[in-house]
Amino acid sequence: MLKIQGLDFPDLYRSRLGSYKYGAGVFKMDWALSQPIPFTSEKCRRAGTVHIGFTEDEIEQSEEQIHNKKMTDTPYVLVAQHSNFDDSRAPEGKYTAWAYIHVPNGSIKDFTTIVENQIERAAPGFKNCILDRSTMNTVQLEAWNPNLVGGDINGGKQDITQLFTRPIVSISPYSTPDERVYICSSSTPPGGGVHGMCGYNAARKVLKDHFQDFSH
Template sequence: MSYDAIIIGSGPNGLAAGIHLAQKGLSVKIFEKSDTIGGGTRTQELIQPGFYNDVCSAIHPLAKASPFLKSLPLEEYGLEWIQPEVPVAHPLDNQPAGALFRSLDKTIDHLGQDGKTYQKWITPFIDSWDELLTDILAPFSPIPNNPILMARFGLKALRSANGFAKRYQTKKARAVFAGIAAHGIMPFDDIATAAIGLVLGTAAHTVGWPYPKGGSQAITNAMAQHFQSLGGEIETGVEITSVDELPESQTILFNNTPKQILDIAGKHLPQSYAQKLQRYKYGQGVFKLDFALSDPIPWKDELCRKAGTVHVGGTLAEIAISEKQSANGKHPEKPYVLVAQQSLGDNSRAPSDNHTGWAYCHVPNGSTKNMTKPIIQQIERFAPGFRDCIIDMHSMNTKAMQSYNPNYIGGDINGGRADITQLFTRPTGLFDPYYIPKTNMYIASSSTPPGGGVHGMCGYHAAESVLRRI
């Protein structure tokens, strides 16, 4: 058979591209190397029967906010969002934890003397959230849809996380911002590292930091079923090592990173373009732990016991040191740890009266060091007795992460380093970063704008690029 489009990889971006093309009446087939679809959006019984852990992505503010995903009838295919009582909490030594609440007023009150400062910078973005996301989750444009709003956002977002945090007076407010900004997996002195803190901070008061009932796989399953309802085809268990192996098609889309594209299609790429892909930079990796727990994590602070996400790492200064060390090839003794506790609001994740835990820290790309002890020590620091709750656990270093998902080169879950040199130009340039010149091929992965995250917008924009040409 021949197709209008073939997509390699069934992660959220591959599925989003397939859905958008199928919506326009094109015949589309997706090939997936693994036996299950989803890429970084899968849920498995990693530890023991009945404990369902998210293998990579877990908490999904950008999936809930995504302009494309929210246009799809995914709830009709079983997707159900769970909103934790507290979107994100941040424990501190010898003082109450910091947190962001869905309610802006409650957050302002919680931040005390920094509440008014917080209100001043975040209110304009809350009021214009949908308009802002239209430009943020899109490729670079010299004339954005909302130029004044984007200029206002850019003046703040292009600052370093350290520089932006200085506007706060208290350790609590600075730590909360640091924990959110560290999702960018970049040293805090780098330009534009404030951006992710601003986006995810705003999300807490608009769409929240929800997670899908049953696990991240629910997002994948809903997207796949909708894709198939539009006539799309998916074939699993097929590794594509060369584009020459593919059926005839007008268009090929890669839900892959530059390194893989070079392996699969290198001889078909213009030499100058291939050289640009070879220069593409990957970021830090992650070391991940999944837990089967007898009880909820026994946080000292009650706010943390109500949160879907807990950022563990202490003060702004401590987190900044941890992120700088991992970026410089070192393994922090006190790493910044992202913790998710979905079973608090979703009893389908674990057997009766038991719970799951999800945690990872940042490490140098390609690291094989076992970070189990430092991660548990950091959690135990703010949740004494945590070790006694562990029934069993499962670990993944950067090599295991890449084996699980070949897009995670060296454990990089963001599809490439998101510093200022690649933030707007990933993977090779500013204008139409999805189209591979002089070919019928396109890139639809998180190695294109707007980058990492389960939002499907990389795939959507790649499909738009296809539709302009096909």
């Protein structure tokens, strides 16, 4: 945001935004498959989204390592298998799926093998179903969407400090010193994962500030 030309932001506000911290990035994969992912669990085969983590300790260690800018061979994996339920997502008789893992912010490492190994543990034979794949590391994700700084899909680190004070400590985090500009991304409360609420709250603030008859 600070790179946008023509914004009327005072130096103090720019400085406060400049100290905003970003969290872990993601490594994303997409697959073309010859059949649905062969999860051993029937519940997983019937789910649109599957969160893969084999033990509580494994998940906790994985996330802790990532935020210490390290990586494990057994990361937590989020998998979406949309074509099982939406025929428009793949050619007839074929399937698609995507997944991502958390990785250190800005990492350019290829985690293909690690991701596919984790899915294979939960779905033996998965690798044999792969017809084609594509990958995007954190740098490629940011190039595709500049909001994904360092591959951070949550719009900033969501620790105890920045959970509610996004992007700065402010009574109105959606407005800025420039009355023409509002922030509606996941860099405002309630942050990433609560889809649409940041924009909804920002829109309500715009209506309140600029339309006097707005009362709901």
